[in-house]
Amino acid sequence: MTATRIGLAGYGSGGRIFHAPLLAAAEGVEFAGVVTRSPERRAELAKGHPEVPAFDSIADLAAAGAEAVAISTPAATHADLARQAIGLGLAVVVDKPFALDAEAAREVVTLAEEAGVPLTVYQNRRYDADFLTVRRLLGEGALGEVRRFESRFERWDPDRQPPAAGGGTLLDFGAHLVDQAHVLFGPVARVYAEMRSDGELDSDVFVALHHESGVESHLWGSWRQAAPGPRFRVSGTTGTYIVDGLDCQEALLKAGRSPAALGERWGVEPEHAWGRLYRGKTGAPVRSERGRWDSFYPAFAAAVRGEGPLPVDPWDSVRAMDVLDAARMSAATGETVDLAAPAQAG
Template sequence: MTATRIGLAGYGSGGRIFHAPLLAAAADVEFTGVVTRSPERRAELAKGYPDVPAYDSIADLAAAGAEAVVISTPAATHTDLAREAIGLGLAVVVDKPFALDAEAAREVVTLAEEAGVPLTVYQNRRFDSDFLTVRRLMDEGALGEVRRFESRFERWDPDRRPKAAGGGTLLDFGAHLVDQAHVLFGPVSRVYAELRTDDGELDSDVFVALHHDSGVESHLWGSIRQAAPGPRFRVSGTTGTYIVDGLDGQEAMLKAGRSPAALGERWGVEPEHAWGRLYRGKTGAPVRSERGRWDSFHPAFAAAVRGEGPLPVDPWDSVRAMDVLDAARMSATTGETVDLGQRPQGVSTTR
């Protein structure tokens, strides 16, 4: 089988830590180059991947034979670079947040469809150990009928300043939080949100409440100013509640310089002390965590580029999530619940 030639645009923390090791380890993928003009980043690339060349532009990457590109640059540049890549005929992965608003996201997805170019969004948190465990418990009926979904990305990072280029915590963490809620419980009809800013900055602390058409209520928190983070998930059903603390360990693995290439089948395996618990009243029992599978995203994308499987994430899912995030910002501004009503969320106009 011929490997899919995939390049990377951007070699900051996102590209260097969250994509390069996974691309280098991915089956049936040739990590074909990195677009960066920074001398510092080029030196880091040469040290970490001496056989992977650097390029000045996505056009140069395409001219060198790349079939696809992963865009891992500041969020404000995502849509412009995606349009450029689509124009060059490159299949595209866009890091989250896909765009700064739903209108821009919808425009890029439509452009890709019209050009016949595969486009997906790096919603890697769909492949978290804890999230996959929630899906398994729901499939098994272990929780009964889920009534409330509580999900948190909360960190204590008081020196961090949300950057305008990233859209603030609502987009940074909310892109994952809303996507996961959508995957589990479907479309949203009502949105209420509260955002906190510090010293005139972008939002650093957010709360979003979603009412799903399925009847489930999702309560989502995102913060970089939370000194005592709450449970990662609390999923409450009619026959049981699942609670898990802490973040999936794949991020820590990558930051520590570990990769699927070195760990093999041990990649993404959570230690028993990090497992969640299933409660029925006062009784709680540990639940084996599913193996985290961030390492499955790029091979699935590569297969889709070759026409051998579906995209790992339908880009219209991310447009739908952006509709909800836009509504959340409106709600936080007005103090009122936003009714999405029967308005289609992230529906292709060309299908």
């Protein structure tokens, strides 16, 4: 199998911790280089991946033979860098949030389609152990008819502002929360949101979605929650599934572990971290699926070679941006916002 040559634009915490190790470990991928002009970042690259060259620009990366690029830079630069890469004929992975608003996201997806360039969005939380477990339980009918989906990314860091690179909590955490709700329960008809800001960026958000399927999704994102709630609580007519804590893959990468080192142990949740399925007062542990962030880049590489679908349809992220735009409007007005129509057939 010919490897797909994929480069990385950006080597801050996102690129260095969350993308580079997965690119380096991915089957069917040659880690082709990193675009960064920072001497500090170049030194970190040389230490962590001495075989991987550094480039000054995406154009230089393309000239060196790269076929694709993953963009992991501040959110405000995503759309412009994606346009640049598309213009160079490079297949593109854009980190979340895809763009700052739905209009920019829609324009980039349309541009890629017109150019015939593969484009996807790095929605790695679709490959979390807990999320995959929820999908399995829904497929098995273990919860009956789902009525309410509760999902949280809540952290306690009161002395820190939400990272500006992520665009604030609504865009940073909300991009994952809304994407997961949409994958599980389909298009959204109505949006209500509340937001709190302690500085220039929102630090605490609540978003309520009414899906066309009838499911209600309640989503929380916060950097100011001293007692985080369960990661998921999924309530149905015959059972409720509750799981606490975040999927282990983020902690593994931050600790310097990688799929290359752990192999089949990568993404395996310890039994004490499994969720529980409740029917009334009694609850029983539910085996967690293995987390598979390591599957994203092999799937993307295969799609670039024309050997499979993109791991994430970019129109999914446009639809998610429509929801996030509506949430911002709702929080500003105090009113529920109706979504008239889907972003695009896809």
